[in-house]
Amino acid sequence: MSSKVIFLLLTIVSPQAVAATDYNAWQQTWQDAVTWAPELKTLSLLTVLSFVPVMLIAVTAFTRIIIVLSMLRHALGLPQTPPNVVLLTLALFLTLYCMQPVWQQIDEQAVQPYHSQLISLEQALDNGIAPLKSFMVSQTRESNFAAVYQMAKTPLPASAEEVSLLYLIPAFLLSELTTAFQIAFVIFIPFLLIDLIVASVLMSLGMIMVPPISIALPIKVMVFVLIDGWSLVTQSLVSSFS
Template identity: 70%
Template sequence: MIKSVFFVCFFLLFSIDVAAQANGLIEDIETSELLNNLAPELKTAGMLTLMSLVPVMLIALTAFTRIVIVLSMLRHALGLQQTPPNVVIITLSLFLTFFTMSPVFEKADENALRPYIKSEISLSQAIENGAEPFKAFMLQQTREEDFLAVLDMAGESHAPDTMDDVTFKHLIPAFLLSELTTAFKIAFVIFIPFLLIDLVVASVLMSLGMIMVPPISIALPIKVMLFVLIDGWSLVTGSLVASFA
């Protein structure tokens, strides 16, 4: 439990540093120096205010985006508008994100959090070490064309030569674009069998002359039954986690 609290605090500091670098707020002053120069009251107020960056960084730096979009699209493919509820989808997405990002969290914990707690490295070095696993994960999942498109939008003349030259202000939007594209591709594949069921049910009802019967009233229980019989939730979630390998 204590370790989790420390990791959340470190992730918050990492989020502040990434956001500041992305906006050009920190250039010559290290994060540790900036924090040490603030009064205790300002530190408390700033930390409470900047805690809102943690959910943003969760979306921007982890597998959460792809997972929550696919699960939401799956709900629509089944024809269920509010079942499962949004809170269930988000909670399941959070835990699947934790499973997916466990190797990244472990590397950040080993290279940054533990040495910092033992006072072996400074805060700025801990943030730098902790950023590397996230950057490697994001680069692995980012499509080259999306990254080049972001560089073009930013007016950059050439792509970075090494991973160390890649900045988060370019990597984060490219990563999110890639995640959106991948999520929609997965959702399209999921939609196909449910669409076929809708078409078959509609054709059967039309051939029987049952025009006044809404096809969704017949197709919905069939889709739910088939999805449960094939253990669909386990298949989808397992495939989602495996898609990040």
């Protein structure tokens, strides 16, 4: 099982290198290492599992969601509320909802056929990566593709199918950062208007010693609750991936 996990991670990171490698020979080399000490085997498995959070951030909707939720917290003027663990948990569930069609395609095209021994492991890896790659391509801007390929000093591919994950993942992350900041900017505008209105009212009343944030904060929280802001923001985030 560990060999399959490692091979999958290698395929995601460098599919060309793995494609040029005979998997049977590679698996035989791994089986020859069964004489390793249990401590080394455990260390190898833990090293592979340490890449799981990185891949979760790199190839899913998690990046956009957590950035927007964090920026929303700052727009409200509550840098520590809700706590990070609450936002991370909410972002994980929203990521599952956004990625559900992709997971379903991977299960139907790769996992189930492989468990039924209808396809080989190499074919299962190719079938499993295809839906994930299609999702990332659909969410990535052409300008980000061009920027990544320019940084790598590599000519642009002729079609989306020829895009390597080595270039697709950073381009996808750049696009997600841009989209997240655009959504956060729209969220910031109404809260900024509340801050400006409160500051203007206090200034006109001559209450220059009263911090505007002390008056604006409860007003922003009240308005956000009245419009059911958390539901609106989360639904908008999920629908932005459709």
